[in-house]
Amino acid sequence: MNLQFAQAWTALLESPLFGITLTLIAYQAARTIWKRTRGHSLANPVLVAIILVAATLLIFQIPYDDYLVGAQYIGFLLGPATVALALPLYRQAANIRRAAWVVIACLVTGSVTAVIVAITVTKLLGGSDQLALSLAPKSTTTPVALALSESVGGIASLTAAFTIFTGILGAVAAPRQLTLLRVFDQRVRGLAIGMSSHGIGTSRALQDDPVAGAFSGLAMALNALVTAVVLPLLLATMPWMLTIQT
Amino acid sequence: MITGFIVLLVCQIIGDFAVRALDVPVPGPVVGMVMLFVVLQLRRPGRDSGVVRAADGLLRHLQLLFIPAGVGIIQYLPVLAGAWLPVAAGLVISWFAVLVVTAGAGVGTLQLERRFKRGDHAKGTP
Numbered sequence: 001m002n003l004q005f006a007q008a009w010t011a012l013l014e015s016p017l018f019g020i021t022l023t024l025i026a027y028q029a030a031r032t033i034w035k036r037t038r039g040h041s042l043a044n045p046v047l048v049a050i051i052l053v054a055a056t057l058l059i060f061q062i063p064y065d066d067y068l069v070g071a072q073y074i075g076f077l078l079g080p081a082t083v084a085l086a087l088p089l090y091r092q093a094a095n096i097r098r099a100a101w102v103v104i105a106c107l108v109t110g111s112v113t114a115v116i117v118a119i120t121v122t123k124l125l126g127g128s129d130q131l132a133l134s135l136a137p138k139s140t141t142t143p144v145a146l147a148l149s150e151s152v153g154g155i156a157s158l159t160a161a162f163t164i165f166t167g168i169l170g171a172v173a174a175p176r177q178l179t180l181l182r183v184f185d186q187r188v189r190g191l192a193i194g195m196s197s198h199g200i201g202t203s204r205a206l207q208d209d210p211v212a213g214a215f216s217g218l219a220m221a222l223n224a225l226v227t228a229v230v231l232p233l234l235l236a237t238m239p240w241m242l243t244i245q246t
Numbered sequence: 247m248i249t250g251f252i253v254l255l256v257c258q259i260i261g262d263f264a265v266r267a268l269d270v271p272v273p274g275p276v277v278g279m280v281m282l283f284v285v286l287q288l289r290r291p292g293r294d295s296g297v298v299r300a301a302d303g304l305l306r307h308l309q310l311l312f313i314p315a316g317v318g319i320i321q322y323l324p325v326l327a328g329a330w331l332p333v334a335a336g337l338v339i340s341w342f343a344v345l346v347v348t349a350g351a352g353v354g355t356l357q358l359e360r361r362f363k364r365g366d367h368a369k370g371t372p
Binding site for chain 2: 019024027045049050053054057064068071072074075078080081082083084085088089093101105106109110113114117118119121122123126127128135139142143147148151160162164166167168169170171174178181185187188189191193195197199200202206207219224225228
């Protein structure tokens with residue numbers, strides 16, 4: 001009886017059902033909490049759902065790979081969803097065209113700042129070159145961050161963790177910080193969120209305001225293209241960043 | 247709705263194929279997004295078209311789709327614990343710097359544009 005139970009449990013953990021169901025339950029619970037707290041930033045659904053799933057896996061000592069057997073199908077939808085971000089862009093196309101110079105200014109300053117500040121601060125605090133290079137592309141969307149990290153000598157898997165942390169930070173804190181900075185223009189708010197906090201920030205921006213959501217998606221997409229050029233360029237022209245000693 | 251999903255997937259497939267074939271460090275879905283934007287501009291679909299419904303449906307639950315990757319952080323907790331200060335500070339400070347600089351550049355550009363327009367206007371009036 002006991003053996004049968006153990007076998008059934010193992011079979012369940014190894015089937016896609018487990019990861020998919022756990023993710024959906026955590027997401028729904030997180031949404032309920034988010035509504036109950038009337039949209040409190042710290043109750044951000046992505047953050048809460050990740051904590052719920054991670055806690056479940058750690059408590060029951062379930063390997064992440066077992067969870068991924070099912071969860072990968074949910075993660076897979078991120079591809080078509082990224083393509084779908086063209087829709088808010090299309091709806092705001094006229095608005096975006098009018099703000100072309102603003103978009104360009106945000107892109108150039110934001111992408112350069114991300115790389116320089118991430119590398120210098122990490123090095124100043126005694127981080128290794130590898131750590132600094134793994135942090136450098138973290139404001140871009142996850143697949144770009146991974147590819148860039150590898151190509152400049154960072155550790156891709158660490159970059160994945162940094163990138164997601166950054167996105168969650170943006171989803172939780174960016175709108176409030178922008179309000180404190182007295183930035184009320186929804187276009188600029190969206191651009192700042194997309195530049196700093198890629199897709200996860202964009203999912204929050206879409207929740208807050210359609211204009212901010214569209215500009216955030218735009219910034220995320222363009223930042224991916226620009227950082228792919230800016231990061232290797234800055235490393236080649238400013239090699240002193242990596243020679244900082246503490 | 248099914249047609250809509252097919253359009254999204256085909257855009258992604260073409261994007262994925264293009265970046266592999268050209269070997270550029272840009273994700274396929276981002277290229278797919280640019281393609282879909284062009285398609286939307288050309289076709290101008292209505293509110294109830296399949297693409298619009300499929301895209302809206304996915305975006306409504308965009309937050310759900312980040313959960314599996316986010317949970318992956320638990321694999322790196324030991325590494326992160328070993329170098330938490332440079333990691334945490336590098337991450338938070340650079341994130342905040344990007345937010346402030348980008349917002350500043352955006353607001354600054356808007357103000358410049360406004361001043362330019364007012365200047366042109368003043369010149370135009372006798």
